[in-house]
Amino acid sequence: MMGGVRFTKGQRVTEGQRATDGSRVTEGLRFTKGHGTGNDFVILPDPDGELTLTPELVASLCDRRRGIGGDGVLRVVRSAKHPEAAGSAGQAEWFMDYWNSDGSIAEMCGNGVRVFVRYLLENELATPGPAGLPVATRAGIMVAVVGAETIRVRMTTPRAYAGSTATVGPLTVPGVAVDCGNPHLVCGLHDGVALGSLDLTREPLVDPAVFPHGVNVEFVEPGEPVDGVDGHVLMRVHERGSGETLSCGTGALAVGAVALRDRGLETGSIAVDVPGGRLIVTADEAGDWWLEGPAVLVATGTVS
Numbered sequence: 001m002m003g004g005v006r007f008t009k010g011q012r013v014t015e016g017q018r019a020t021d022g023s024r025v026t027e028g029l030r031f032t033k034g035h036g037t038g039n040d041f042v043i044l045p046d047p048d049g050e051l052t053l054t055p056e057l058v059a060s061l062c063d064r065r066r067g068i069g070g071d072g073v074l075r076v077v078r079s080a081k082h083p084e085a086a087g088s089a090g091q092a093e094w095f096m097d098y099w100n101s102d103g104s105i106a107e108m109c110g111n112g113v114r115v116f117v118r119y120l121l122e123n124e125l126a127t128p129g130p131a132g133l134p135v136a137t138r139a140g141i142m143v144a145v146v147g148a149e150t151i152r153v154r155m156t157t158p159r160a161y162a163g164s165t166a167t168v169g170p171l172t173v174p175g176v177a178v179d180c181g182n183p184h185l186v187c188g189l190h191d192g193v194a195l196g197s198l199d200l201t202r203e204p205l206v207d208p209a210v211f212p213h214g215v216n217v218e219f220v221e222p223g224e225p226v227d228g229v230d231g232h233v234l235m236r237v238h239e240r241g242s243g244e245t246l247s248c249g250t251g252a253l254a255v256g257a258v259a260l261r262d263r264g265l266e267t268g269s270i271a272v273d274v275p276g277g278r279l280i281v282t283a284d285e286a287g288d289w290w291l292e293g294p295a296v297l298v299a300t301g302t303v304s
């Protein structure tokens with residue numbers, strides 16, 4: 001029993017009082033837990049859009065002590081059954097309804113969409129076509145290409161649009177605001193400040209005039225050369241609505257875009273190492289931007 005999780009009767013999935021062997025079967029909200037480079041999610045199957053998600057329910061599911069625990073919730077709903085995605089139903093059958101762990105809604109989640117695709121595939125809810133598997137999000141349609149170990153997603157083209165700063169404790173770091181469908185501030189560390197020394201337990205202070213809806217803040221330092229890519233950086237992130245996480249896919253996209261630009265490159269790949277692993281960001285000759293990394297499902301259960 002997850003004591004901190006509360007949902008109303010209409011949100012329950014009743015699987016029957018007794019299994020065929022006579023044992024009691026739990027009534028409750030079905031979920032799967034998954035992660036991409038340690039950015040972890042509670043996945044809620046809701047194909048017909050019957051679940052009433054509330055900020056309170058999301059926050060209690062994501063509670064790491066009283067709930068299942070996660071950086072966010074991915075509700076798996078048919079585009080046709082969700083008011084924000086119905087217009088995309090002809091292009092993408094499924095809509096990723098993403099929520100941060102504090103119960104706020106975000107436009108996009110780069111790790112989340114890869115985990116979402118893993119969920120669709122493992123549950124035989126979708127089959128990728130020759131051009132990949134489209135998924136509707138609040139930031140538009142992303143297309144996933146499934147590899148042996150990783151899932152690559154064609155993302156929104158990142159757009160750098162302003163200079164700004166983030167303040168962490170006594171340190172103020174200049175950065176670049178980047179729109180990846182959701183807002184980011186990419187701050188390169190200088191003057192011997194080590195990435196590991198930052199205290200990201202508290203939200204970095206940013207300029208609310210530049211980021212009226214909040215922002216995900218990435219801190220970056222250079223990495224050692226890595227074969228097969230044009231650059232390698234190390235990143236930590238404080239996510240809007242979730243706090244410090246082990247990884248952020250859209251954050252890596254923003255960081256990769258700034259790293260390529262700083263190298264004077266319009267195309268190429270950047271390895272972005274986050275505390276939870278490695279993501280690869282690529283800008284290709286066709287002008288498309290890709291995010292690649294692992295996506296793993298770890299458990300399925302019922303919140304009683």
Ligand SMILES: N[C@@H](CCC[C@H](N)C(=O)O)C(=O)O
Nearest residue numbers: 106109110111182248249250
């Ligand atoms: N972890 C995600 C980003 C999730 C949304 C973000 N916290 C926001 O509020 O914009 C990713 O992998 O991109």
